Amino acid sequence: MSADQLYESFFGLTERPFSLVPDPEYMYWTPEHKRAYSILEFGIMSRAPITLITGEVGAGKTTLLQKLLSDINDDVTIGLISNAQGGRGELIQWILNALDINIDPAAAYVQSFRVLQDFLLSEYAAGWRVVLIIDEAQNLSAEGLEELRMLTNVNSNKDVLIQLILVGQPELRDMVNAPNMKQLAQRVSANFHLPRMSSETVPQYISHRLRTAGGTGNEFTREACDHIFKETGGVPRLVNQLCDLALLYAWSAEENTIENRTIQAIIDDNVFMNRAANTEEDKS
Structure with a gap:
């Protein structure tokens, strides 16, 4: 069973909103x-x-x-x-x-x-x-x-x-x-x-992709979005990776809202492989 089959119906989504495949329909026009x-x-x-x-x-x-x-x-x-x-x-x-x-x-x-x-x-x-x-x-x-x-x-x-x-x-x-x-x-x-997305753009980007996939756009709290920006540096592809994992983690915990603790759990489990590189880039 694939990840989209796991959490799509749970969140009322028609498809995975954070696929890494380029899709013009999901384009967020910053x-x-x-x-x-x-x-x-x-x-x-x-x-x-x-x-x-x-x-x-x-x-x-x-x-x-x-x-x-x-x-x-x-x-x-x-x-x-x-x-x-x-x-x-x-x-x-x-x-x-x-x-x-x-x-x-x-x-x-x-x-x-x-x-x-x-x-x-x-x-x-x-x-x-x-x-x-x-x-x-x-x-x-x-x-x-x-x-x-x-x-x-x-x-x-x-x-x-x-x-x-x-x-x-x-x-x-x-x-x-x-x-x-x-x-x-x-x-x-x-x-x-x-350029990369700003800290203000990332929450809007996440909400846009969720709404495009049939969601409410409010599945992620602002604190979770801020944490996602910190870990990804605002790179859309990395934001997609982390958000996809967050939906999977929230589904497994039967939580309808992705909060900051969900993002921290992903980081603590070391399943978001790009974190270390991004942290170094943000410091430079």
Whole structure:
């Protein structure tokens, strides 16, 4: 029996409200998330060569992308690459696969690039824009980032034929701002860094997800929410992990409200594995 089958009916929920799977339906629009999404939309509408979105692990970047994909206009051909790695030649294969362009994997780099260029030109001629999203872009090498920059040189009548959206952890911004990446940085027309949630936002976030799953939104006391913020540092993914455990603990104790002692019991039992790292981060 899974955790959701254990506590869902007990709390009157239709599903687990704190799943770790990105789900646009559960998106809580903090002011920062609204601004990040606006930057994504602006980047596409303004035909920005490169749009850059960064944030901590679990800050909600991938959920924003899922929302963007569901809202994208019909005149846009979009490709999504998640966690691409490799050097020159391998990245071009990732791009071709993301755009559903069939080519022999053993083809030479020049041939692969020509096929991609021909595809971009044909899409442009048909009135379509091509947007390539690279999630977890901090895993790319400097060579890979430079290869992406070269893609923005492919143009027709001064129009950019492919727009790039780079999404990743904070170190991605450092990589783009490195002295040897000045040409890449100059192509970034829109960028935003998504911070962690504040102590005031966390209770609202928790209540929102509970209501979305059919709950009242009052299952967690304010003291419990404050403790959750302390243990997670406001990172949405970690908040979800701790809240999921809290619902499980409260169900096992037949308690309809999650109080501070429930959160402390989880910490004392050492089942919330991210606590030590977060505590150190909060002190720094």
